[in-house]
Amino acid sequence: xxxxxxxxxxxxxxxxxxxxxxxxxxxxxxxxxxxxxxxxxxxxxxxxxxxxxxxxxxxxxxxxxxxxxxxxxxxxxxxxxxxxxxxxxxxxxxxxxxxxxxxxxxxxxxxxxxxxxxxxxxxxxxxxxxxxxxxxxxxxxxxxxxxxxxxxxxxxxxxxxxxxxxxxxxxxxxxxxxxxxxxxxxxxxxxxxxxxxxxxxxxxxxxxxxxxxxxxxxxxxxxxxxxxxxxxxxxxxxxxxxxxxxxxxxxxxxxxxxxxxxxxxxxxxxxxxxxxxxxxxxxxxxxxxxxxxxxxxxxxxxxxxxxxxxxxxxxxxxxxxxxxxxxxxxxxxxxxxxxxxxxxxxxxxxxxxxxxxxxxxxxxxxxxxxxxxxxxxxxxxxxxxxxxxxxxxxxxxxxxxx
Amino acid sequence: xxxxxxxxxxxxxxxxxxxxxxxxxxxxxxxxxxxxxxxxxxxxxxxxxxxxxxxxxxxxxxxxxxxxxxxxxxxxxxxxxxxxxxxxxxxxxxxxxxxxxxxxxxxxxxxxxxxxxxxxxxxxxxxxxxxxxxxxxxxxxxxxxxxxxxxxxxxxxxxxxxxxxxxxxxxxxxxxxxxxxxxx
Numbered sequence: 253x254x255x256x257x258x259x260x261x262x263x264x265x266x267x268x269x270x271x272x273x274x275x276x277x278x279x280x281x282x283x284x285x286x287x288x289x290x291x292x293x294x295x296x297x298x299x300x301x302x303x304x305x306x307x308x309x310x311x312x313x314x315x316x317x318x319x320x321x322x323x324x325x326x327x328x329x330x331x332x333x334x335x336x337x338x339x340x341x342x343x344x345x346x347x348x349x350x351x352x353x354x355x356x357x358x359x360x361x362x363x364x365x366x367x368x369x370x371x372x373x374x375x376x377x378x379x380x381x382x383x384x385x386x387x388x389x390x391x392x393x394x395x396x397x398x399x400x401x402x403x404x405x406x407x408x409x410x411x412x413x414x415x416x417x418x419x420x421x422x423x424x425x426x427x428x429x430x431x432x433x434x435x436x437x438x439x440x441x442x443x444x445x446x447x448x449x450x451x452x453x454x455x456x457x458x459x460x461x462x463x464x465x466x467x468x469x470x471x472x473x474x475x476x477x478x479x480x481x482x483x484x485x486x487x488x489x490x491x492x493x494x495x496x497x498x499x500x501x502x503x504x505x506x507x508x509x510x511x512x513x514x515x516x517x518x519x520x521x522x523x524x525x526x527x528x529x530x531x532x533x534x535x536x537x538x539x540x541x542x543x544x545x546x547x548x549x550x551x552x553x554x555x556x557x558x559x560x561x562x563x564x565x566x567x568x569x570x571x572x573x574x575x576x577x578x579x580x581x582x583x584x585x586x587x588x589x590x591x592x593x594x595x596x597x598x599x600x601x602x603x604x605x606x607x608x609x610x611x612x613x614x615x616x617x618x619x620x621x622x623x624x625x626x627x628x629x630x631x632x633x634x635x636x637x638x639x640x641x642x643x644x645x646x647x648x649x650x651x652x653x654x
Numbered sequence: 655x656x657x658x659x660x661x662x663x664x665x666x667x668x669x670x671x672x673x674x675x676x677x678x679x680x681x682x683x684x685x686x687x688x689x690x691x692x693x694x695x696x697x698x699x700x701x702x703x704x705x706x707x708x709x710x711x712x713x714x715x716x717x718x719x720x721x722x723x724x725x726x727x728x729x730x731x732x733x734x735x736x737x738x739x740x741x742x743x744x745x746x747x748x749x750x751x752x753x754x755x756x757x758x759x760x761x762x763x764x765x766x767x768x769x770x771x772x773x774x775x776x777x778x779x780x781x782x783x784x785x786x787x788x789x790x791x792x793x794x795x796x797x798x799x800x801x802x803x804x805x806x807x808x809x810x811x812x813x814x815x816x817x818x819x820x821x822x823x824x825x826x827x828x829x830x831x832x833x834x835x836x837x838x
Contacts, residue, residue, distance in 0.1 A: 332773065336780035343692060344787040346685075346795075489790065 257403060260479075264408040267472060271415040271465055275302055278419060278461045281454035282426045285447065298422060305414045313410060314366045314374065321364075323354035323376040324613055331355070331609045334382065337391050338375060338398075344487040345398045351375050357610055361385065361501045364519045365397035366406055373401040382606035384599070385497050392484055392494030393501075393520055399483030405476045412472065416465040423458040473536045478571045481543055482558035485550060489586045491558075495547040502540035553585050619647050675811040682799045686820050689792035693823065696785045697732070697745060703781060704729050704752075707774045711755075714765040721758050725751045742823065745785075752778065789823055796820045 276298050283294020328335045335353060342350050347370045354376035356362075361381040367373030375397050377390075385393065400406055485491040501521045522537045542565065549561040562571045608626075611618060615631035623643040639646050708722050728751040732744040756775065765771055800819045803812040811817075 333776055333780075336776065336783075340780065340783045340787050343696075343784055344791055346689070346791055487787075 260403050260405075260408070264404065264411075267468065268408070268411050268415065271412060271419070271468060272302065274461050274465055275415060275419050275422065278422050278426075278454075278457050281450060281457045282422065285451040285454035287447070291450075298418070301422070302415065302418045305418055306411065309410055309414050310368060314368070314372075317366055318354060318374065318376065321356055321376065322358075323356050326353045326355050326609070326613065330612045331382070333387070334377065334390070334609075337387065337394050341391065341395045341398045341487055344395070345402045345483070347373065347398060347402060349373075351398070351401065353377075355379065355382075355609065355613060359383075361497075362519045362521060363393050363397055365400050367401050368407045368410065370401055370404075373398075373406070375401075379606045379610055381501075382609065383603040384500055388488075388490060388493035389497035389500070391488050392490070393497045395484035395487040396480050396494055396520055399480040399487065400476070403476065403479055403483060405480065409473060409476070412469050416462075416469045419465040420462045423462045426454065426458045470536055474538050475571060477537050477543070478546075478558075478562065481547060482555050482571075485547060485553050485558055486555055489553040491547040491550045491553060491585065495544045498540050498544050498547075550585075617649055619649065621645060621647065672811055675808055676815050679799075679802065679808070679812060679815060679817050682795070682802060683817060683820075686792070686795045686799050689788070689795045690823075693785065693788040693792055696781060696788050697741070700748075700778070700781045700785065701729055701733055703774065703778055707755075707771075707778065710768070710770050710774060711759060711765060714762050714768070714771075715758065718758055721751075721755050725755050728752075749782065752782075793822050796822055 276295050279294040279296075279298025280291045281294070283297070284291035326334070331353070338353055339350060349371050351365070351367065351373035352375070354374060356376055356378045358378045359380040361378055361384050363375065363377040363381055365373065365375050375394060377393070381390070381393065481494060484494045488494070498521065521540055546558065546561045546565050549564055550557045551560065559571065608618065611628050617629045617631075617633075619627040619629065619638070621627055621640040621643065622645065623640060625640055625642045627638060627640060627647065629638055629649050633649065635649075637646050637648050704725060708725065711718075712722065725748075728744070728748040732741070732748045735741040735744040759765055759771070759775075802808055803817050803819060
């Protein structure tokens with residue numbers, strides 16, 4: 253596990269450097285095409301833009317992303333089972349601190365994780381996820397998300413995403429600017445051949461660089477999804493949990509979660525691509541059927557077992573480098589956890605329980621009536637008593653407490 | 655003269671490697687210790703939850719004295735256990751006493767619907783899970799550490815620095831694997 257994290261960090265640094273190089277080359281070429289001596293200036297300008305964007309995303313990025321997805325922070329009392337599952341996975345993954353837990357009110361099942369360091373991580377799940385998955389499947393999804401955090405994926409993908417964004421921004425800016433500047437420049441500047449060459453270079457880079465950057469970004473993203481799946485299997489010792497969860501998450505195309513394109517790649521299954529059968533070079537996630545097949549083909553729970561299953565499914569191409577397999581523990585697969593009594597009672601009951609979490613979050617008072625109905629009274633309800641709609645008994649609404 | 659410099663250069667490189675490897679082993683050993691204390695935390699949590707559980711159930715199933723006593727005694731024994739081997743056995747016995755306890759509770763429908771009881775059941779089930787994950791994590795750390803100590807260049811540093819293999823934590827109590835028997 254440790255070797256995996258170390259190798260991830262090294263690769264992350266290398267790839268960010270590569271992407272940054274693309275950005276700087278573009279900046280230089282653009283500036284040099286305007287005037288040959290302005291090359292270094294363009295370099296510095298590109299560097300500045302990149303630095304500002306990185307700082308902005310590092311400083312406030314998490315909160316912005318969580319808020320844009322409509323995520324609300326949960327306390328332990330609101331959803332004890334979810335908190336327990338997250339804590340169990342925190343122990344299994346060896347994270348130094350318990351991640352914050354958020355809830356998104358949406359019927360589509362999905363989850364994501366953010367957090368630049370394992371100390372400051374956060375996990376968000378939808379009410380749809382809580383309603384549809386049993387404990388083992390929920391554990392699998394949470395393990396996958398915490399795997400991302402433990403493998404430092406969230407940090408890397410944020411940086412890579414920002415760099416790709418900067419490349420696209422710069423290229424776009426240049427290509428648009430070309431239209432206005434082109435005519436005038438050619439006649440006024442006597443720079444001759446050098447300028448023309450630089451203009452060509454800049455043009456080629458401006459067209460190619462965004463594509464290149466995006467390809468790099470998506471390739472890393474897909475590989476990291478596989479690695480997070482492998483980590484999840486190792487943490488839970490139960491690959492079937494995540495496999496079953498993935499099937500349920502991806503199998504409901506009608507309930508697409510509408511999220512911004514910037515946020516979509518961070519979910520367990522990209523909600524904008526959920527029903528795709530094949531993965532194009534531009535997918536952030538591998539196809540779900542493929543992920544499920546690999547998980548179900550594992551002979552054990554270790555990273556080595558995942559690699560073996562991956563090779564079996566992909567014609568002997570592996571997803572891990574040999575160095576990452578060192579020290580991978582031999583691990584068997586445990587039995588399925590016995591279903592908690594509530595879950596065995598049926599999907600409708602589970603959906604209602606998931607909604608109850610949301611009600612507690614919204615400050616609803618839940619009053620159990622003797623006839624079996626649970627009356628939910630919103631905060632700020634005027635009268636101090638409420639009558640049960642089923643049996644007519646009058647109940648006093650408890651005063652709002654802490 | 656050149657030969658002296660080259661020799662010095664090699665010595666410096668070797669010394670740096672030695673230092674880096676030593677520090678790496680220290681880090682791994684501390685991870686093992688930390689993982690061990692995690693298990694301890696979860697075991698204590700289980701001990702703390704049990705009195706509450708017994709009180710909740712007593713209200714509904716007062717005449718199941720035998721089961722209550724079994725759990726109480728097992729808990730007391732587990733809290734007194736010294737050292738990992740004793741702890742492993744005592745915790746195994748406590749685990750099987752608890753599963754018998756929950757099997758009995760299945761016979762009382764009002765108890766099964768009681769919110770307190772359900773919450774406690776979830777807490778205890780989760781604590782059992784956390785204990786087994788902490789154990790799993792500890793054993794993973796031990797495996798990584800032991801492998802490192804035994805590999806060829808690193809084992810030199812390990813023997814010089816006095817790093818010894820850590821022990822795996824296996825709960826061997828066969829009672830833990832028994833299915834609970836419900837007597838009528």
